[in-house]
Amino acid sequence: MFDLDKWQEIFSTIDKNRMRTFLTGFSVAWGIFMLIILLGSGKGLQNGINAQFKQDAVNTIWFGAGTTSKTYQGLKAGRQIQFTNEDYNFVRDRMEGVDKISGRFYMWQNRVVSYNKEYGVFDLFCVHPDYYDIENATMLEGRYINKIDIQKRRKVVAIGKPVQKALFKNGKSPIGEYIKINNVPFQVVGVFTDKNERDETRVYLPLTTAQMISGGANRIHNLSITSTLSAEESVEFEKHLRSEFAKRHNFDPEDLNAMWISNTVKQYKTFTNLFTGIQIFVSIIGAFTIIAGIVGVSNIMIIVVNERTKEIGIRKAIGATPLSIVSMILWEAVFITAVAGYIGLILGIGLLELVSSVLPENQFFLNPSVDFNIAIISTLVLIVAGSLAGLMPALRASRIRPVVALRDE
Amino acid sequence: MIKLKNLHKSYVTGSNSLHVLKGISLEIEEGEMVSVMGASGSGKSTLLNVLGILDNYDSGEYYLNGMLIRDINETKAAVLRNRTLGFVFQSFNLISFKNALENVALPLYYQGVSRRKRNQIAMEYLERVGLKDWWTHLPSELSGGQKQRIAIARSLISKPKVILADEPTGALDSVTSMEVMDLLQEINDEGITIIIVTHEHDIAERTQRSIKLKDGVIENILYHKSNFKAVASF
Numbered sequence: 001m002f003d004l005d006k007w008q009e010i011f012s013t014i015d016k017n018r019m020r021t022f023l024t025g026f027s028v029a030w031g032i033f034m035l036i037i038l039l040g041s042g043k044g045l046q047n048g049i050n051a052q053f054k055q056d057a058v059n060t061i062w063f064g065a066g067t068t069s070k071t072y073q074g075l076k077a078g079r080q081i082q083f084t085n086e087d088y089n090f091v092r093d094r095m096e097g098v099d100k101i102s103g104r105f106y107m108w109q110n111r112v113v114s115y116n117k118e119y120g121v122f123d124l125f126c127v128h129p130d131y132y133d134i135e136n137a138t139m140l141e142g143r144y145i146n147k148i149d150i151q152k153r154r155k156v157v158a159i160g161k162p163v164q165k166a167l168f169k170n171g172k173s174p175i176g177e178y179i180k181i182n183n184v185p186f187q188v189v190g191v192f193t194d195k196n197e198r199d200e201t202r203v204y205l206p207l208t209t210a211q212m213i214s215g216g217a218n219r220i221h222n223l224s225i226t227s228t229l230s231a232e233e234s235v236e237f238e239k240h241l242r243s244e245f246a247k248r249h250n251f252d253p254e255d256l257n258a259m260w261i262s263n264t265v266k267q268y269k270t271f272t273n274l275f276t277g278i279q280i281f282v283s284i285i286g287a288f289t290i291i292a293g294i295v296g297v298s299n300i301m302i303i304v305v306n307e308r309t310k311e312i313g314i315r316k317a318i319g320a321t322p323l324s325i326v327s328m329i330l331w332e333a334v335f336i337t338a339v340a341g342y343i344g345l346i347l348g349i350g351l352l353e354l355v356s357s358v359l360p361e362n363q364f365f366l367n368p369s370v371d372f373n374i375a376i377i378s379t380l381v382l383i384v385a386g387s388l389a390g391l392m393p394a395l396r397a398s399r400i401r402p403v404v405a406l407r408d409e
Numbered sequence: 410m411i412k413l414k415n416l417h418k419s420y421v422t423g424s425n426s427l428h429v430l431k432g433i434s435l436e437i438e439e440g441e442m443v444s445v446m447g448a449s450g451s452g453k454s455t456l457l458n459v460l461g462i463l464d465n466y467d468s469g470e471y472y473l474n475g476m477l478i479r480d481i482n483e484t485k486a487a488v489l490r491n492r493t494l495g496f497v498f499q500s501f502n503l504i505s506f507k508n509a510l511e512n513v514a515l516p517l518y519y520q521g522v523s524r525r526k527r528n529q530i531a532m533e534y535l536e537r538v539g540l541k542d543w544w545t546h547l548p549s550e551l552s553g554g555q556k557q558r559i560a561i562a563r564s565l566i567s568k569p570k571v572i573l574a575d576e577p578t579g580a581l582d583s584v585t586s587m588e589v590m591d592l593l594q595e596i597n598d599e600g601i602t603i604i605i606v607t608h609e610h611d612i613a614e615r616t617q618r619s620i621k622l623k624d625g626v627i628e629n630i631l632y633h634k635s636n637f638k639a640v641a642s643f
Contacts (some may be wrong), residue, residue, distance in 0.1 A: 319491020
C-alpha cells in the first residue's frame with residue numbers, strides 16, 4: 001500500500017539530512033559504479049580478443065616448405081624443400097582431423113591489376129576453393145574460386161570490395177568483366193568482403209591456373225588447413241604432420257627450419273584459458289566490490305540509526321509505534337540505496353558507452369558492456385543488504401524504551 | 410485521573426541494583442496541577458517517566474484514566490502516549506531538522522491526520538503560544554523560551570488528558586520561566602491535568618500541591634492554598 005503521507009515524511013527527512021543521505025547513497029552508487037566498470041572492462045577485453053580471432057577461422061594451421069638446417073641421411077643442410085600437389089592430396093586424404101584445406105602458390109605478388117584505364121596494385125593469392133573458409137571471407141556478389149576452376153585451370157578471379165571500388169568506378173557490376181593482371185586477362189567471377197581490412201585488398205585466383213601460367217608445374221609454397229581438433233589434439237597433429245612430411249621430403253623430423261608450422265588453435269586455446277582466468281578474476285573482484293559495498297552501507301546505516309536514537313526517542317514519546325519507526329528507517333534506506341544504485345548503474349553504463357564511442361578502433365578492447373541481469377541483481381543485493389543493515393539497528397531502536405533513547409545525548 | 414499503589418522501580422546496571430522508587434502511593438485528580446519536588450536522585454524524574462509510560466516499573470499498580478498500566482506492549486503504550494499524554498521536557502526534545510510547525514504537527518502524523526489538516530491545526534496551536542510568525546524556524550533558530558512554548562504546543566495538539574512536564578523551566582531564565590508557567594497555568598485552567606517535576610520552589614508554589622520525594626519515598630505533600638482559588642470555581 002502506498003502511503004503518501006508516510007513518503008512525504010520520509011522525503012522531508014531525506015531532504016533535511018542531505019549529508020547523511022549523500023554518504024549513504026554515495027557508497028552504494030560507488031559500489032555499483034565500480035562493479036559495472038569492472039564487468040564492462042572484462043567484457044570489452046574479451047570481445048576485443050574474440051573479434052581478433054573471428055577475422056580468420058579460429059582453428060587454423062598454416063605450414064610451408066623451408067630450408068633444411070641439418071644434414072639428414074647424407075643430404076646436406078641448406079637444401080630447399082618443395083611441396084607439391086601430392087602433398088596437398090596427402091594431407092587432404094590421409095591426415096585425420098582436416099576440415100578445410102588449401103594450398104597457396106606465389107606468383108606475381110603485388111602486381112598491377114587493371115581494367116580499361118583504371119589501375120591498382122593488389123595482393124595476388126593463388127589458392128584452392130577452401131581458402132574461402134580459412135579466411136572467413138563473405139561473398140558480396142558472384143562466387144569464389146571453385147573446383148572446376150581448379151580442374152580446368154580457368155583464368156578467373158574473385159576480387160575484394162576495395163579492388164572493385166578501385167577498378168570499376170562507373171558502378172557497373174564487375175561480374176563477367178575481364179581484368180588484366182600482368183597483361184593476362186582474367187574473368188571476374190565474384191566480389192568478396194572480409195572482416196579484416198588487410199585481407200580485402202586481394203585478388204584470388206585458382207592455384208592450378210597460376211601453376212600453369214608461371215610454369216610452376218605442381219609446386220605449392222604452403223598449405224593451410226582448418227581442423228576439427230582440440231588444442232591438445234592439434235599439438236599431436238602438428239607432430240604427426242612434421243614426421244610425415246619429413247618422410248616424404250627426406251628431412252630430419254627435428255629440423256624445425258625445413259618446415260614451418262603456425263597453429264592458431266594453440267593460440268586460441270591460450271586466449272580461451274586467459275579469458276577463463278580473466279572471468280574468474282573479474283568475478284572475484286566483483287564479489288569483493290559488492291561485499292565492500294554491503295559493509296559500507298551497513299556501516300553507514302548503523303551510524304545513521306545511532307545518530308537518530310534521540311529523534312526516535314522523541315517520536316516514541318509523542319506516540320510513534322515501534323512499527324512506524326522500523327518502517328520509517330527501512331523505507332528511507334531502501335529508497336536511498338535504490339536511487340543511488342540506479343544512479344551508479346546509469347553512470348557506470350554511461351562511462352562504458354562513452355569509452356567505447358571515444359576509444360579509437362582498438363583491436364584488444366571492443367564494446368565494453370555488462371550483462372544487464374548481473375547489474376540489476378547486484379543493485380538488488382546492495383539494496384537488500386542496505387535494508388537488512390538498517391533493519392537490525394532499527395529494530396533495536398524501536399524496542400528500547402523511549403526514556404533510554406531520550407537520555408542518549 | 411492517576412492512581413499509584415505501592416509502586417517500586419529499580420535500575421539494574423551490571424551487578425548493581427539501584428532501588429529508585431520504594432513504594433509510592435498517590436492519587437491525582439482530573440484537572441489538578443501538581444508539582445513533584447526533590448533533590449537529585451530522589452526519584453522524581455523516574456516517577457514522571459513511569460507516569461508517562463516512557464519507562465516501566467517493577468511492582469505495584471498504576472492506573473491511568475482508570476486503566477491499569479502494566480506490561481503493556483510498546484504499540485499500546487505508543488497509542489496512550491499519543492492520545493492521553495503530553496510531554497514537556499527540560500531539553501525541549503524538538504526534532505532538530507524539522508521547523509516549528511512540523512514539530513508541533515508531528516503527534517497528529519502518528520494519529521493519521523492528513524498533512525494539510527495537521528499543519529492547519531498546528532498553526533492554531535502556534536498562534537495560541539504566540540509563535541505563529543515563527544513557524545518556519547528551526548529549533549536552532551529559536552530561544553529557549555520559544556522552544557519550550559513550541560514543545561508545549563506540541564504536547565497540546567493531541568488534546569491530552571494529562572501533561573507531564575520534566576523540569577520545564579530548568580533551562581530557562583526566571584522571566585521566561587514565569588511566562589512558561591503562565592502558559593501551563595492557562596492550560597490547566599481548561600481542565601487538563603498537569604504534573605510538573607521541578608526543584609525550584611517558586612515553580613512549585615504555583616501549583617496546587619507539591620509532592621516532595623526523598624530517597625524514593627514521599628516525604629510530604631504541601632498544599633498551596635492560594636492556588637485553589639482558580640479551581641474553586643471549577
